[in-house]
Amino acid sequence: MLPQSAPTPPNVTMLSRHVEAGVHRLPRAPHHRIMVHASAATRSYCNRAGRYFVRRAGDIDLVPAGEEGGFEAETPFDTMEIVLPPALMERVAAELGGKARASRLDTRHLLRDQRIEHLARALQSDLAGGAPSGSLLPTASAQRLW
Template identity: 65%
Template sequence: MQRQFASAQASAGISIASRHVEAGTYRLPRAHHYRIMVHASVATRTYCNDAGRYFVRRAGDIDFVPAGQEGGFEAETSFDTMEVRLSSAMLEGVASEVGSSAAARRFDTRHLLRDVRIEHLVRVLENDDNASSPSGALFAESVGVALAVRLLALDGLEIDRTVRLSDVQLKRVLEYVDAHLHEPLTIDTLSRVANASSSHLRTWFKAATGMTVHRYVLRRRVERARSLILGGDLSTSEVAYLTGFAHQSHLAHWMRREIGQTPRGLRRTR
């Protein structure tokens, strides 16, 4: 997924790249351009050194780093992000047009913004860049102008406050699932962990992670089983037991569906 910034769009003062970032330190050094990052992975747990606390980044969360400032965080797992670079000249030109010439110099680094318009504009730019015949600099410039106008109103943005699981609630659920994969995990149990009703957990969990609770638990069980098979000498029945599957066939069925491999196939490639 790692791609270079598009030259046609860069000539218009705006460029975009889709990035796959491995777990660890994600650092954005000081630059002459403005950067907008739209998170494209589900439930990535990160640690912010500046704030001194953990955050859970969800798909659609936005990080904004103005020109001359730096940003970054520590990610516990790999993740995907869309990064837009907006030139200072473009943003300051738009600011002058709308009568806010000083606004571009008052930006601060912002994390975990939720704004439907910014997310939509970034995805429009990404889709055009992915097309075999992108619309070129004129289209990219129009998207850049729209982004600049939205960013100039950043302090007054109505952030999406749709009711959802808090970072603390989601973290509790994710950690509980990982610690109890070998046990039965029901909606009722997890709703008590999250301190939410069963119906709300179903809705909010899918909104936060992009998948149902059931599918998330299955995926984590398969990931754990894959790790155990590749990293040790446990039998398939032992792996099935330790990851909450009823029997070997049950494990093999879901491994084939989730990762396209069976325990036997994995052992052959080890």
């Protein structure tokens, strides 16, 4: 199923995905990917980590720009993907810390952050509602990222 895009702040894209059971490859991408699991518990095998994980609603996976990955899902699941350009991260880091630069991100699994989960759910709700925020948030174009 092709992803849908939600209106988001400039330079950010939010995609809602339904992922079928099976083997999936995440190709290298020029942007950071934050994936918030949106389904009941799903068991999957991460090729990069070489181990199984059980993802629950709200669990967050981070795949930094330039990193590839892959997994095998035992059951279908839904996920919300927030796409962040590295330039945006650098700009925010500079604004917050003067000359500070955004540190290198590492692939991470099963993170929990209520603020990120809440933001993803709000964007997903806006997407499902036909983007009622209108011009409040710019519309991002949907892309097939993996």
